[in-house]
Amino acid sequence: MFPKNRGRRAVLIAAALAVFPACIFNVVLCITAPSAAVLYEGRAPSTRIYDRSGVFLREVVNERGERCNPVALSEISAVLINAVLTAEDAAFYNHGGINWFSVLRASIDNKRSGRTVSGASTVTMQLARMVFSHPRDMEGKIRQGFDALRIERVLSKEKILEEYLNRVPVAPGCEGVEAASYRYFSKPASELELAEAALLAGMIQAPSLYDPVRDPENAQKRRDWVLQRMYETRRISREDFETAAAVPLPRERPEIPVKAGHFTDYLLAETRRRGTSVPASTGSSRRRPRTWRPSTPGGSGETADQRGGGCTR
Secondary structure, three states, rough: HHHHHHHHHHHHHHHHHHHHHHHHHHHHHHHHHHOOHHHHHHHOOEEEEEEEOOOEEEEOOOOOEEEEEOOOOOHOOOOHHHHHHHHHHOOOOHHHOOOOHHHHHHHHHHHHOOOOOOOOOHHHHHHHHHOOOOOOHHHHHHHHHHHHHHHHHHOOOOHHHHHHHOOOOOEEOOOHHHHHHHHEEEEEEEOHHHHHHHHHHHHOOOOOOOOOOOOHHHHHHHHHHHHHHHOOOOOOOOHHHHHHHHHOOOOOOOOOOOOHHHHHHHHHHHHHHHHOOOOOOOOOOOOOOOEOOOOOOOOOOOOOOHOOOOOOO
């Protein structure tokens, strides 16, 4: 009788010892989870200037010298979202920030080769690195994973994906898929077709290496790999795969126009002189932009909607 009770007690103690650290870890995650506001602070949209009729005049890069045009997830085409998840995190909706199976696989692959040949970063982990700037070493990787778990406590999967797609470097000089879409295809991310989406999704891993203008051969191999993976995971049909794979790559980046150059130069000079800034675009240019113009002598600097002229964002 007594040995049986001792056995039960031992099992209960072992279970408690196993569960207790997990409970403590979850409490720590809850206490240290960042606020959503903190996660949005690092956004640095570039400024897009429009006239009062909504005609695009000029884009001014952000303080990092890059173009960035944040948009809502609903304004990004489903085919691009599928392509990105296929290339970067196929199990995005099935993990809590860390894909432990990928961690194990990468560890085995890297151990066998004696060098880093496989990664295990999820979309959430990549977002954590962009938000918190972790060093690229083992300690940084551990902190990155921990911060990914914290982010998953604060944001929904849709918000994580939206923030990632608006921040991730996709092309040289571009932050986020919207800026990259305009840079290569002169259209918003909502209008991308399969071949275009696969190209941008493939470029995320190494924007310079897979730039179709600098290295079309590497870019095509990477794009076709994304298309192949999409077909293998049944995200697209065989016909879609073959049609998209036959689409030629863009050989040049379209010139970004500058209209009313003297006026926009004056506008920027005035804002610098007065110690103010042009309101940065925080949404899609397809929405009706909020119009604005700098204060004239004796003026108040109110919006052009109120005064009847000026620039828009």
